[in-house]
Amino acid sequence: MTKPSVEVSMGLKTFRAATMSDCLTLVKSELGGDAVILHTRTVAQRRWLGLRRIEIVEITAGSGADVPVRRPAVAKKPAAAAYSAVALATPPGKKPAPGAELLKTAAVSNITTLALRNEIETVKVLLKQLSIDVRSGSSPDLPEDLFEHYRKLIQHQVADELAREVLRKIRETVRPEHMAQTEFVREKIAEQLEKLIPVSGPIVRTKAIGPHIVALIGPTGVGKTTTIAKLAANLKLRERRKVGLITIDTYRIAAIDQLKKYADILGSALKVVATPDDIREAVAAMADCEFVLIDTAGRSPNDTMKLSELKTFLAAAGVDETHLVVSSTSNQGCVELAVERFGEVKFDKIIFTKLDEAAQMGVILNVVRNLNKSISYVTTGQDVPDDIEVGRGRRLAQLILGMGI
Ligand SMILES: Nc1nc2c(ncn2[C@@H]2O[C@H](COP(=O)(O)OP(=O)(O)OP(=O)(O)O)[C@@H](O)[C@H]2O)c(=O)[nH]1
């Protein structure tokens, strides 16, 4: 348990306790009802030889009369907000302290809301911690140096058995005297993870005659059209290839416009098709292209475009390879559902988008491990054509280990 404590500095007091309400009680008992809270935050503390982290609540406050009025800070993110200058409720019949009334008018002045929000944040953090603890509950038999790496992997949502498997390999291959060298061990872990990530390399045209036809399929909004634009732009501008574009995205004018804009910039032909016959004709008309990229809709407004229909379109086009596009910001269940649903259409490779926004990259590893398909590309932002990379195992492994984007 965290013992409540008080620290005094420059006329202000910093209170620490296990919960927000304990901390507030402490503030009230020390400074009375006119106390002005300048800052609250949760602080991580290490326990049990550094193996466990616990969160405690910290409040910096002063007595209402002494505290200079500060304008409430504009919170960047509610979760990380520092709630500034919030006056504690003045007991009835007592004159409010100078500044306290003013501060109470601000939207942040409701101490109950503040306390609740902080409690919720604290609970969230504790729950997250708890889930990590539970997942590592049947605690792996790991030396302390490796346990931190294990926790990192679990934190990044790497499946427990995968994390254990990787660290087992590390124990076998890294000499005990090197085990404490965090950077070195992390590189070794990246090496192991890399082996678990199958990658396909970029799209390559193997035939001498006719276009290499590539289709992108996947759930709505994952970035299919943007990725097509990036691929087309790179093939065209960097590799000087002749590229044709086809879209089966017929229901939304905006969606066609989106691709048309890129086709115009690139000077590529764009065909919008509505039937399997159309797509056959469109491909035939692009016989002089080296690559034809086919964009598809995530779903139609009425959901009339069944996956089996999509399959018929792609068969009519004679696609050489189909890539399933999924967002790395989705949780594992969503990605697995997409893999299952689009499995009906049959796809050869997988593209993970939005790595720049992903919180837990371990999902990428878990999915490809179960899928037996390789990663062709990953995308790392909204910018066409730059934010796309050919999938590389080591790079993905480093991202999974939280080593920057
Ligand atoms: N942050 C980030 N955003 C991306 C990335 N790729 C695409 N987006 C954004 O995701 C949004 C949806 O992208 P689209 O390309 O329209 O997605 P889609 O899969 O074609 O969507 P539907 O056609 O509606 O199924 C857009 O705002 C894109 O700019 C990426 O790698 N990172």
Ligand SMILES: [Mg+2]
């Ligand atoms: Mg689209």
